[in-house]
Amino acid sequence: MTLTRRQLLKYGTFATAGAAMFGGHRLFSPRAMAATSLTGVNYITPSYKALSYGSDGFVTFLADNHADAIDFDYHHSGQLLTADEQLPALRAGSVDFMFHTLSYITRSLPILGITGLPGVVNELYRHPERLKLGSPLMTLINEQLAEENLYMLCSGGGVLEPEYIWSTEENPIRTLEDLRGKKVRVVGYEATTALESYDIGATRIPSSETYQALQRGTVDAGIFNISTIVGRSLHEQLAVCYKLPVTGFTVAPFMLRDRWDSLDSEVRTALEEAAQWYDENFIEHCNEDIYPNEYWPMMEEAGIEVIEPSEEDLAAFNDATEAVWEHWKGEVGGEVGERAIALALGEA
Template identity: 25%
Template sequence: MNYTKLFRSTGLALATVLGLTVSGQAEVYKWITFKPQGAGDAQAVTTQWLVDEFAKRTGGKHEIEVFWGGSVAKTREIPDALAAGVGDFGDIITPYFPDAMPMNNAVGFFIPQPMGTLEVGQFLEKLHETYPQFKDELASQNLYAFGFRPLESYGLLCTKPVNTVKDLEGLRIRSYGFAYPKLIEALGATPVSIATSEAYEALQRSIIDCTPIGPALARGWKYDEVAKYYIDIPLGASFGHLLAMNLDSYNGMDDETKAIVDQLGKDYLVEYARVLDEDRARVGELWKGDLGVEVIEFPQDELLAVIDDAGIQAVRQEWIDKANAAGLPADEIVSNLKF
C-alpha cells in the first residue's frame, strides 16, 4: 500500500474525525507514536516528560495530547502521517527510512563508533545547526526535527560466553541496517536478518547466538530471560529516533512557541540520556541478582582491528559518497565517527 498517497489524500478527513490538530493556531497539538504508554522505559517516560514540560513552559497556553501505541499510525507510517498533517509531533525510527533520510542516517553507516548516547545526540544537533542539507532532507518531506533520541551504547547479548574475537567465529548474530552485516562478517560470524520482535524466540530456539543491543533494551524486550551473557564490546550508541514535527505545524507557531519547542528538544536529549543511564544501572543490578546475566569485557583492540575490512569500509564509503554528492564536507563530518 502506498501510505504516502493514503495519508495525503485522507489526512484532513482523518484528522477531523479524530480531533487532531492540522493548524499551528490550535491550542492542543497531537503527538503520534508507536510507543505504548505503559512501556515504562526511558523513551516512553521522557516522552511524557516532554509533553508535561511543553504545557508548563507555555504557561498552559498550549498542550500536547499523545496518541500512544500506534493508535493513529504504525511505526513505518508515522513519517507520512506527520507529513500529511494527521499529527503535529511524532517520533520516527530513522534507520527504517534509509532511502528517504540518507543524510540523517549517517551514524548507522559507522559501527563501531566512539560516541555514547548523549554525544550522538549532540552530534546530530550540531549537524542540523551547521549544515542545511540535514534540515532540507526532512523539509522536502514536510518534516522538521526539533530533537534527537539516540539509542544506548550497544554490546552483544549472547546465549554463550564470548571472550575474544575467536569465540565469535561461526556464531549467528542478528543483523540489520547498514553497518552491522559487514561488521559481523568481519568478526568471523554470520549475520542473520531478524526483526526485533522475533529475536526473543530466535535466541530461545538457537536460531541466533547473539544480538546487538544495550542492557536497557535487552531488559525491555526480555531477551535476558533466554540469553545470559552480555558481551561489553564497544560498538557505540546507535542513532535511533528523530523527534519530529509536521513542518507546517512548526511554521504556524509564533516565535515564542517555536523557541520553546527547539529548546525542549535540546533539554529532552539531556533528560533522556539521564533516565537511560539510570535504567541501565537498574538493569545491571538485576543482572547481578535473580536474572543472572554475566557481563564479559571484550578486548577493544580486537574489535578495532577489523575496521579496515573491505566490507566495512565500503559501507562507510557509501555514506561519504552520498554526503559529498549533497555538497557536505564528508571527511570533516565522519572524523567524529572514527576511533
C-alpha cells in the same frame, strides 16, 4: 465504507475524510479554541522505561507549561501507528510530530546514519555535546533533512549507550571470531554491513518477536541496547554480553520542515522549550542514571557474563568499518559525509 481513525492517519486522508465525515469540525474535542492542535505518535511502550522517559517528559512539559498554546493528542505504544507507519504518516501530513528510533529510518534518511555509524558511535556516546542543540553536527543533520522537508527538533542530547553483542548459552559469543556462522538479530543497516565479513546470518526481527526467536533458536544472538534487553526481558534467554560497541541510536522528535516553519511564534517557542528539556534530560537520564544504577545491576543479578573486547578485536572491527564509512559517504555525498564524521569524532 466506514474508515477508522487509524486508517485515516495511516493513509494520509485525515484532513479530507475528517472534514467529510464530521462537517468540518475537529475530529478531537478541543480544550481551547485558541490553541494550535497537534497530533503526535510514538510506538515505544512503557515497558521501555528509559526510552519512554524522554518522550513522556516532552509531552508532559508541553501540557504543564503550554496548554494554552498547544492542544495535542499524543499516542504512544503504537496505539495509532506502528514503527514502520510513522514516517510515511508524517510525510503525508497525517500527524504533526513523531518520536522515532533513528536506527530504524537510516535507510530512508541516510544522514541519520552518523548517529549509529560503527567506529563513530562510541565517540558520540563519550562526547554527547557533539549532538546537542546548536552543535555544528546537529545543524548539518537538519540542513540535510530539510531537503526531505523534515526537521529533527533535537537529538535528546547525544546517543544512548552503544548496542553490544548479546548471545545465548548454547551459542555464546565472546570474540569476533565467535560470530562466524551465527544467526544474529540486527536492525540497523550500518551494523549489518559492518558484520558482513564475519559471515553472520543477519535477520531483522521486531523487538516484540525477539524473545521467542531466542527461545526457539531462530537466532543465536542479537545486537541490542540494554533498554531492549530489559524492555523485552531478553536477559531471560541470554547468557553473554560481548561489549563491542557495534552501533547505537537515539530517539528523537521530528516534524515536517514546512509545518515547523508555518507555526506561529508562541507555538514554536513552546516546542523549542520542550525540545530543550528533552535535549538536557533524555540521554543523560538513561546513560548516567537508569543504565548504571538499575539495568546493569539487573544483568549481574541475572548471571549475564559481561566480556570487554580485546584490543585486537577492537582494531579488527574498526578496520572493517572503513567499508561501511565509504558506502555511507556515497549515500549522503562525500563532502557531507566527511564533514559529519569529522564533527562526530571531534576533528572539526
